[in-house]
Amino acid sequence: MTTVDFDYVRHYVRDQAAIVLEPGKEYLVESRLQTLARKENIASIDELVRQLRASPQNGLHRKVVDAMTTNETSFFRDLHPFETLKKSILPELMARRGQERKLNFWCGAASTGQETFSVLMTIAEHFPELLKWDFKYIATDLCKEVLARAQAGRFSQLEVNRGLPAALLVKHFTRQGTDWEFTESLRQRVDFREMNLVKDWPLLPPLDLVFLRNVLIYFDVDTKKVILGKIRRLLRPGGYLLLGGAETTFGVDDAFERVVLDKTTCYRVKQA
Amino acid sequence: MIDLNQLIEQANELAPLPASTVRLAQLASDPECHLDDVAELIAFDQALSVKLLRAANSAASASVTPVGTVSEAVTRMGTARVLALAVACGARPLLQACLPAYGLNEGALWRHSVAAAVAAETAPSFCDADLPLEGFTTAILHDVGKLVMGRFLSPEILGYIRRAQEVDHLGQLEAESLLLSVHHGELGGLIAQHWQLPPRIVQGIIYHHNPEEGLDAICDFTYLANQVAKRIEAGLDGRKFDLAIEPGVMERLGLTQSKLDNLCPIAAQRYHQVSRRYNAV
Numbered sequence: 001m002t003t004v005d006f007d008y009v010r011h012y013v014r015d016q017a018a019i020v021l022e023p024g025k026e027y028l029v030e031s032r033l034q035t036l037a038r039k040e041n042i043a044s045i046d047e048l049v050r051q052l053r054a055s056p057q058n059g060l061h062r063k064v065v066d067a068m069t070t071n072e073t074s075f076f077r078d079l080h081p082f083e084t085l086k087k088s089i090l091p092e093l094m095a096r097r098g099q100e101r102k103l104n105f106w107c108g109a110a111s112t113g114q115e116t117f118s119v120l121m122t123i124a125e126h127f128p129e130l131l132k133w134d135f136k137y138i139a140t141d142l143c144k145e146v147l148a149r150a151q152a153g154r155f156s157q158l159e160v161n162r163g164l165p166a167a168l169l170v171k172h173f174t175r176q177g178t179d180w181e182f183t184e185s186l187r188q189r190v191d192f193r194e195m196n197l198v199k200d201w202p203l204l205p206p207l208d209l210v211f212l213r214n215v216l217i218y219f220d221v222d223t224k225k226v227i228l229g230k231i232r233r234l235l236r237p238g239g240y241l242l243l244g245g246a247e248t249t250f251g252v253d254d255a256f257e258r259v260v261l262d263k264t265t266c267y268r269v270k271q272a
Numbered sequence: 273m274i275d276l277n278q279l280i281e282q283a284n285e286l287a288p289l290p291a292s293t294v295r296l297a298q299l300a301s302d303p304e305c306h307l308d309d310v311a312e313l314i315a316f317d318q319a320l321s322v323k324l325l326r327a328a329n330s331a332a333s334a335s336v337t338p339v340g341t342v343s344e345a346v347t348r349m350g351t352a353r354v355l356a357l358a359v360a361c362g363a364r365p366l367l368q369a370c371l372p373a374y375g376l377n378e379g380a381l382w383r384h385s386v387a388a389a390v391a392a393e394t395a396p397s398f399c400d401a402d403l404p405l406e407g408f409t410t411a412i413l414h415d416v417g418k419l420v421m422g423r424f425l426s427p428e429i430l431g432y433i434r435r436a437q438e439v440d441h442l443g444q445l446e447a448e449s450l451l452l453s454v455h456h457g458e459l460g461g462l463i464a465q466h467w468q469l470p471p472r473i474v475q476g477i478i479y480h481h482n483p484e485e486g487l488d489a490i491c492d493f494t495y496l497a498n499q500v501a502k503r504i505e506a507g508l509d510g511r512k513f514d515l516a517i518e519p520g521v522m523e524r525l526g527l528t529q530s531k532l533d534n535l536c537p538i539a540a541q542r543y544h545q546v547s548r549r550y551n552a553v
Contacts, residue, residue, distance in 0.1 A: 024439045024440075025439070026435075027431075027432045027435035027436060027439065028432075028436070028450070028451075030432065031429075031432045031451050034428075070450075072449070072453075079487065156276075156277075156280060157280070157462060157465065158276070158280060158454060158458055158462060161458060161461050161462070161465075161474070161478060162458070163485075166471055178280075178284075
C-alpha cells in the first residue's frame with residue numbers, strides 16, 4: 001500500500017469515526033482492506049482506494065470505516081465488572097430508583113452484543129424483578145453489520161466459548177444448527193440503534209448506567225473530552241459510567257469522580 | 273483476511289478420535305465413574321490395551337510389581353493418565369504434521385506435545401496447589417489448533433503478523449487475534465469440542481497462553497506445562513530460554529522460583545527417558 005493511499009484512508013477514517021491510525025499501522029489497514037476488497041470483488045487495495053477517491057461517499061466508504069473498527073468483544077469480558085454490577089451497582093441503583101421503578105442503561109459500542117447480553121443475563125439471574133420495571137437498555141454501534149448481528153443474537157461456537165459459562169449457555173441460548181441463539185424474550189428488551197459517537201448523537205434518555213468499555217482508547221484527547229462531556233450531561237445523579245481497564249476520565253474530564261467498587265473502577269459525576 | 277466460518281468448518285472436519293477414546297473421555301468426566309468401567313472399555317481396544325500395559329510397567333510408573341491386566345494398569349495409572357495416553361495415541365498421527373507457518377518441521381509439534389505432557393506429569397510434586405488431573409490431556413493437545421490455523425496462514429498473513437509483532441510489540445496470540453479475530457488456542461478448543469472432550473479440557477486448551485482469563489486451575493497448569501516444554505526444547509537445541517512464568521500463575525499454583533528452577537531439569541531428564549523409550553524424538 002502506498003503512503004499516499006494509506007494517508008487517504010487514515011484521514012478518512014479519522015474524520016468519520018475519530019479512529020487514530022498512526023504511521024506504522026499500514027499492516028493493519030492493508031490486512032483489513034484486503035478482506036474488504038475480496039468481499040467486494042475488487043482486484044486489489046490500490047483499486048479499492050482508487051474507487052474511494054473516484055466517487056466520494058459511496059457505500060464503499062462506509063464499509064471501509066466498518067472494516068477499520070475493532071469489534072473485539074466477549075461474554076462477561078474481564079468478569080469483575082459483572083461481579084460488581086451484581087454485588088454493588090444494580091442493588092444500589094434499584095434502591096435509589098425504587099420509588100419510580102425506572103432505569104435506563106446504554107451501551108455505546110455494543111458490537112455484536114456480547115456485553116449487552118451479559119448484562120441482561122446478570123439481571124435475569126439475580127434481579128429478575130427489574131425486568132418488570134420501566135427498564136430501557138439502549139445498545140448502539142457505529143457499524144451497521146455488527147449491530148444487525150447483535151439484533152439477531154446468533155453466535156458461533158467460537159463466540160460462546162469466549163467467557164460464557166456453560167450453565168448460562170444452556171439456560172439462555174438455543175442451538176440453531178452450528179450456532180447458538182440468545183433467548184428472544186431478553187433480546188427484545190434491547191433497543192438497538194446505529195450511532196456514531198463522534199457525530200451528532202440521537203436523542204437518548206437520562207441514563208443510570210453507561211457502558212463504554214475499551215472504546216475511548218481509539219480516540220484522541222479532544223474526541224474523548226467531547227464524548228465524556230456528552231455522557232456527563234446525560235447521566236442522572238448517582239448514575240455510573242463504566243470504562244475499560246486501560247481508560248480513565250482523569251485528566252480528560254475532571255467533572256467525573258473515580259469510585260472503586262470491589263475490583264472495578266467506575267465513574268460518577270461529582271456532585272456540587 | 274481469513275474466512276472465520278471456513279476456519280471453524282476445518283476445525284470440525286479434523287479426523288475424529290477413536291470411539292473408545294471419546295467414550296473414555298466421557299467416563300473420565302463423570303464423577304461417578306468406576307475404574308472397572310474404564311478397564312472394561314479399554315479391554316475392547318487391543319492397541320490401547322497394549323500401550324496401557326507398557327506405560328503401567330514403565331520406570332515412570334515406579335513399581336517393582338509388574339502389572340499383568342488392563343484392570344490393574346488402570347488402577348495403577350488412574351483414569352486421567354489413561355485418558356491422556358488414549359488421546360495421545362489417537363492424536364499422534366495428526367500432531368506429527370509439518371507446519372511451516374509456525375516454523376515446525378515434521379514431528380516437531382508432537383515432540384513439543386510430549387515435552388508438555390512430561391512437564392505436566394512432573395509439575396504436581398513442585399506445586400502446593402492441587403492440580404487438575406485433566407491437565408495431562410490438555411498438555412498433549414494444547415497446540416492442536418495450530419493444525420488448522422497453520423493451513424490458513426499464507427505468506428501474506430504471516431507478513432502482517434510479523435509486522436504486528438514488530439510495530440506494536442504484540443505476541444503471537446495477540447497478533448493472531450487482532451488480524452484474524454481468532455487465535456490458535458480458541459481453534460484448539462473448537463477441535464477438542466468436536467472430539468467431544470470434557471469442557472474442562474476445552475477450557476485448558478483455549479486459555480493456555482492467557483490463563484488469567486480462563487478462571488480455572490487447568491488453564492494455569494496447561495500454561496505452565498507449555499512454558500516448561502519450551503524450556504526443555506530450548507535446552508535440547510542449546511538455546512537460552514528465559515523461562516518467565518506470570519506471577520499470578522505462580523501464586524495460584526503455589527509455585528516458587530526455586531521450585532520452578534528444580535522442576536525444569538527434572539522434567540527435562542524425564543523427557544529424555546520418555547523419548548528414548550517411545551522414540552518420540
